[in-house]
Amino acid sequence: EAGVTQFPSHSVIEKGQTVTLRCDPISGHDNLYWYRRVMGKEIKFLLHFVKESKQDESGMPNNRFLAERTGGTYSTLKVQPAELEDSGVYFCASSRQGKSYEQYFGPGTRLTVT
Amino acid sequence: AQSVTQLDSHVSVSEGTPVLLRCNYSSSYSPSLFWYVQHPNKGLQLLLKYTSAATLVKGINGFEAEFKKSETSFHLTKPSAHMSDAAEYFCVVSDLPTGGSYIPTFGRGTSLIVHP
Numbered sequence: 208e209a210g211v212t213q214f215p216s217h218s219v220i221e222k223g224q225t226v227t228l229r230c231d232p233i234s235g236h237d238n239l240y241w242y243r244r245v246m247g248k249e250i251k252f253l254l255h256f257v258k259e260s261k262q263d264e265s266g267m268p269n270n271r272f273l274a275e276r277t278g279g280t281y282s283t284l285k286v287q288p289a290e291l292e293d294s295g296v297y298f299c300a301s302s303r304q305g306k307s308y309e310q311y312f313g314p315g316t317r318l319t320v321t
Numbered sequence: 322a323q324s325v326t327q328l329d330s331h332v333s334v335s336e337g338t339p340v341l342l343r344c345n346y347s348s349s350y351s352p353s354l355f356w357y358v359q360h361p362n363k364g365l366q367l368l369l370k371y372t373s374a375a376t377l378v379k380g381i382n383g384f385e386a387e388f389k390k391s392e393t394s395f396h397l398t399k400p401s402a403h404m405s406d407a408a409e410y411f412c413v414v415s416d417l418p419t420g421g422s423y424i425p426t427f428g429r430g431t432s433l434i435v436h437p
Contacts, residue, residue, distance in 0.1 A: 211364060250427040308353055308423045312365035
């Protein structure tokens, strides 16, 4: 079984630019989560999809962040326009329906905004 | 509300000696507790979980953790460290599911350094 994959692994952009991160969950996992770790801080929850629907987006920092999961498969997280404080590692995780505590994480995308 | 504190940002041990990574939590309800490990350039891997069953939980790679409600602790231990255990470890707490899903709170992580 393939694991959770994320693309790109690294991204360096300038302040004001747009970046789109992609996450491919494990096949058959209805739950998909986005997290972020800013340097030196904790990993923080951003949002949760169940299939294509946003179940909880209470962790999204502001309206510069837009997450989508059209078709209930892969998900994208767009940051537009990027700010310096958006730098960090963005993790994606997925889990089966009914087993949301057992989340499988991807390797993360390291975003650097200069 | 829930929170988790990992008491050490770095732990250094010699290969073959015991490992102790400390974690204290705060939860308004009966929590679920987890330890994850992250090796360089890899995703977080679930080591073990406590979800209100046995208080001593065994995980992968010889790790175990004991849930102690009276001390609000969930320390991670291993009898004998191996070089491959060098990684960053995260303690995670999650209490009542929100809308049917667990939204976890992560600790800041503990880097385990293993010396030959």
